[in-house]
Amino acid sequence: MNTILNPEQNTWNELTQRPTQSFQDIELTVSAIFKEIQQKGDKAVAKYTSIFDGITLENNQVTQQEITEAEQQLSDELKEAIQTAKKNIERFHAAQKTAKVAVETLPGINCWQEKKPISKVGLYIPGGSAPLFSTVLMLAAPAKLAGCQEIILCTPPNKEGKINPAILFAAQLCGITQIQKIGGIQAIAAMTFGTESVPKVYKIFGPGNQFVTVAKQVATQYGVAIDMPAGPSELLVVADETSNPAFIASDLLSQAEHGADSQVILVTTSQEVLKQTESEIEKQLAVLPRKTIAEQAIAQSRLIYFDSEQKALDFINEYAPEHFIIAAQNEEFYINGIQNAGSVFVGSYTPESAGDYTSGTNHTLPTNGYARNYSGVNLDSFLKAITFQKISPKGLQTIGNTIEIMAEAEGLQAHKNAVTIRLKTLENENI
Amino acid sequence: MNTILNPEQNTWNELTQRPTQSFQDIELTVSAIFKEIQQKGDKAVAKYTSIFDGITLENNQVTQQEITEAEQQLSDELKEAIQTAKKNIERFHAAQKTAKVAVETLPGINCWQEKKPISKVGLYIPGGSAPLFSTVLMLAAPAKLAGCQEIILCTPPNKEGKINPAILFAAQLCGITQIQKIGGIQAIAAMTFGTESVPKVYKIFGPGNQFVTVAKQVATQYGVAIDMPAGPSELLVVADETSNPAFIASDLLSQAEHGADSQVILVTTSQEVLKQTESEIEKQLAVLPRKTIAEQAIAQSRLIYFDSEQKALDFINEYAPEHFIIAAQNEEFYINGIQNAGSVFVGSYTPESAGDYTSGTNHTLPTNGYARNYSGVNLDSFLKAITFQKISPKGLQTIGNTIEIMAEAEGLQAHKNAVTIRLKTLENENI
Structure with missing residues (x-):
């Protein structure tokens, strides 16, 4: 286990690195x-x-x-x-x-979005x-x-x-x-x-x-x-002086048993809890059936102390964990502040394994920092959105000139013609 | 222009191919x-x-x-x-x-999903x-x-x-x-x-x-x-005997002027409209400033006649067009039946250029058949969904055994321990 006290921000880039994989x-x-x-x-x-x-x-x-x-x-x-x-x-x-999203953006211009499997x-x-x-x-x-x-x-x-x-x-x-x-x-x-x-x-x-x-x-x-690019699974726990080191250790180990390359990180504002978690990990590790695997992941793990919750949160957002357990008392602070995470587990009685199996959230989640730009699997992962628009003759008369001006400015005459030919037809028909 | 009459289904695979690009x-x-x-x-x-x-x-x-x-x-x-x-x-x-999606999946087990930029x-x-x-x-x-x-x-x-x-x-x-x-x-x-x-x-x-x-x-x-893998832009128009060939031609040409590799397809249940559209294209093409570009795309275009609307729809879903104009009278049939398309333009007064510029829908859309598995750019493209869960002590007592059984069956003892250690604590505290 690697203990790091109050790391300066210029070291965060290194601390948030995952093991490089060459494919x-x-x-x-x-x-x-x-x-x-x-x-x-x-x-x-x-x-x-x-x-x-x-x-x-x-x-x-x-x-x-x-x-x-x-x-x-x-x-x-x-x-x-x-x-x-x-x-x-x-x-x-x-x-x-x-639900279907439907908007009349201007009179006679109806736009809607529907999702299809x-x-x-x-x-x-x-x-x-x-x-x-x-x-x-x-x-x-x-x-x-x-x-x-x-x-x-x-x-x-x-x-x-x-x-x-x-x-x-x-x-x-x-x-x-x-x-x-x-x-x-x-x-x-x-x-x-x-x-x-x-x-x-x-x-x-x-x-x-x-x-x-x-x-x-x-x-x-x-x-x-x-669904998303995959990497080894990872867990980050944030804890303060009120957190239960035995619970934290059990969560870190449940991540560590996935594989030797699993990422396990504790971020805490209490040096006391950091030390106690360390010894709890050793105690619980000793009796695990998948001990050999978990040991290797734990050897690479990081226990990081920060002297403020704001720094802890900033670091967590930079790390962008796949699983994020909030074991600190100040739950709302972290819930509101988290920007990059796959799935978040709030409070002492919400172990990661609850989400892995039965709480109802999905366990197929972005690893390797991809929580910055990818969602975990959710209903929308199996759907795609199609947009529709229907414009009435009156609607085209309202918006037609705007289209003509923009198409002309982009040098796309045929785009303009598609409107002009219709406007002329309406004019001839006295509509 | 390539005219194809009533193509058999075993030829559709070839007809829905886009030009191969070697990267x-x-x-x-x-x-x-x-x-x-x-x-x-x-x-x-x-x-x-x-x-x-x-x-x-x-x-x-x-x-x-x-x-x-x-x-x-x-x-x-x-x-x-x-x-x-x-x-x-x-x-x-x-x-x-x-909106935030929040569900209590079982008493004491609260799950929610929030989107963050x-x-x-x-x-x-x-x-x-x-x-x-x-x-x-x-x-x-x-x-x-x-x-x-x-x-x-x-x-x-x-x-x-x-x-x-x-x-x-x-x-x-x-x-x-x-x-x-x-x-x-x-x-x-x-x-x-x-x-x-x-x-x-x-x-x-x-x-x-x-x-x-x-x-x-x-x-x-x-x-x-x-956002998505990109390919040359494409348009498919579906028309019947009521459609206006001049309008259709103007839409096909607005697509064709994008580039020589643009894909332009007419699917119609009227051989008469097919022929009229063909001659309208020639007429309108002659006076376009980007004629040379459009001509090349038009030369590769396909005008396909089907003897039934159902066959036409099936073919369109197999093609999965980026832009899909419904110029046929039976609008509802195509709106309800379309499964794979980027953006759909309904009716004679909704040219593609409306969506390209000002209707309100997005014009960054899946090409090259990707409408089968990708959405066009939409608000969600700039967000990712994060899930949260919070389990009360009572909630964990309800669901804990289920997690233990599943973790055990997957051979993940540390996952089970993370629950067991908490349940024991609750038992000791007489909660």
């Missing part, structure tokens, strides 16, 4: 696999599933029977927990629905040590609410060619159209181009390792949109 | 200039301004005196037109403001033959409404080191923070990294030629967001 070597590999899948479709997908997942599959698509079996394998309490989480996520995301979306759920069925809920529930017609889920099979039953249960519950046993680069490429068995999609969502991250970036070169 | 040669040039500007700042900017714009500038920043002089050079009628357009754009974009944004306005002061309004007015603190505008100087006065007037009117005489790749790179005189921004907006397009893509590799 250039990977990009060549990714691009080559993309080209192969573009040309050879399912055959190439099968080849890479065999190489990367160590299994040869006859058929990538999960069958109804597999889904039914998965449901039988889960405990009732886990199924109930997943259902509770889904309901909360739906409640919060349904409330984000916006992105018809085909692809969701990627990583495999590996943690079966992220919670991410299935976070992506599929809003996609369904938004009205996306085709929702394709790709996730890698294990060595037996199976998918974790909780992932299948959550996917089925959310109304996923198709579940494909495809992982990594080959999954993103398959959804980008479409293959004989996987539909092409217009937007791809979901977390993943560095290969998936680069694959999503490469996908954007082929016309696919992505 | 790979350009990308090397762009990346090299980015690296130089990252290292050498203003000195490198000056070098490329000298190479590409043929002028050596002492100072890139536009002075207050230049702005005052610009205002004096413009006619009153143009200034008034610009002000009218700005007011309409403001009215429509102000109406897009969303992206604090630093960069706007790019191309130089060249058409001085796009209208684009200044389209980008700067919503940026100001959204509350962006720093709004930087870059636009290339002419050979005398000047900026078109209408661009300066519009920029001043909208409250741009800083206007820089920098164009092309060097402008995008300067705003990506920041230089001694140009601030680094978090999101870059605006149109440009292929160099600017690639530069914006490269900028995203350095943590900057962009």
Whole structure:
């Protein structure tokens, strides 16, 4: 752990840096696999599933029977927990629905904006040590609410060619159209181009390792949109002398167990709480199953003391954390002042894991400082806004000359003509 | 002009293709200039301004005196037109403001979403033959409404080191923070990294030629967001036997004059209107000042007849036009059915140029089929959504077990601990 006391503002740039990731070597590999899948479709997908997942599959698509079996394998309490989480996520995301925006900007000039679903979306759920069925809920529930017609889920099979039953249960519950046993680069490429068995999609969502991250970036070169650029997960806790060091330590560790590259930061206006948190971390870390992973992240962590809340807030806004826990008493100060964050957890009884699973907010959030310019996944991520305008003959007579003057000044005569020809017609018809 | 009658659905994929653009040669040039500007700042900017714009500038920043002089050079009628357009754009974009979304997902679990401005944004306005002061309004007015603190505008100087006065007037009117005489790749790179005189921004907006397009893509590799991927502008008009061929021709030509690579498409259920439009285009084209440009676009244009409105609509949704004019009588059918379009113009008296300048809708729109997965620029483009949650002790007692079960099932023990430690504290305190 690195303790820093009252850092001067000219050191903040360095303190807000995330570990640099170089994707250039990977990009060549990714691009080559993309080209192969573009040309050879399912055959190439099968080849890479065999190489990367160590299994040869006859058929990538999960069958109804597999889904039914998965449901039988889960405990009732886990199924109930997943259902509770889904309901909360739906409640919060349904409330984000916006009404049609309609304005008569001038008499006879009616403008409106309507949102329409992105018809085909692809969701990627990583495999590996943690079966992220919670991410299935976070992506599929809003996609369904938004009205996306085709929702394709790709996730890698294990060595037996199976998918974790909780992932299948959550996917089925959310109304996923198709579940494909495809992982990594080959999954993103398959959804980008479409293959004989996987539909092409217009937007791809979901977390993943560095290969998936680069694959999503490469996908954007082929016309696919992505939810956001991804990086290692991160948490910043702000605390004062009233905060509970054991709670803070538990939150920092819940972030640290995600991966050795997780970012864990404590910002505090109390040197006492800083020291106590440090020793609490050591105590709690000792008994964690994922201790080895968490230890590495904690070794890189920063515990930063500031002598004023304003400086603390300024630093936090410069850092732009993915997850931001307000464990300080002065909650309103931080709530009102925060400008750059993915999701904010207010008060001592709001651990990050509440938002990770069940409070209702989305856990797919901007990392690596992207909270300065990106939203986390929300209902609008699955929609696009279309604008409309309808101008009456009277409306065009009111505004026509303004258009003609501006088009003329931009040297665009045909733009002007499109108005002039209509105004003349109205004049001839005595309207 | 290419006339196609009742194309079979298996030919639609080809018919909806845009001209392929290969950016790979350009990308090397762009990346090299980015690296130089990252290292050498203003000195490198000056070098490329000298190479590409043929002028050596002492100072890139536009002075207050230049702005005052610009205002004096413009006619009153143009200034008034610009002000009218700005007011309409403001009215429509102000109406897009969303209220805070707040939901108690379960008793004691309060979730809310608030939007905050992206604090630093960069706007790019191309130089060249058409001085796009209208684009200044389209980008700067919503940026100001959204509350962006720093709004930087870059636009290339002419050979005398000047900026078109209408661009300066519009920029001043909208409250741009800083206007820089920098164009092309060097402008995008300067705003990506920041230089001694140009601030680094978090999101870059605006149109440009292929160099600017690639530069914006490269900028995203350095943590900057962009409005959307850009391509040549495009218009699709749908018409039936009641439509006015002269109006349609004027609209298609207003699109065609943008550039030789502009996409111009007529979809119609009337072969008669198709033929009449064809001859109207020839008639109107002959007298256009930008005839040479428009002619090339028109040569590539497609006039497509369908024998049913449903087929026409399906094709239009597959094409996903940037601009879509409904010149057919059955307006409601197309309004309700359109799923993929940037901006829609309804009825015979709503030419595209109305939306380009003054109706109030934005003219920065998704091209190249991106209307399937991207919105045009709107108020939200300058904001990001942050979610918040606050859980009461009672709320955590209600939901805590659900979180514990899910965290355990994902194998994330520290996530579970963050809840368990709090529940135990509450138990010990008899709450």
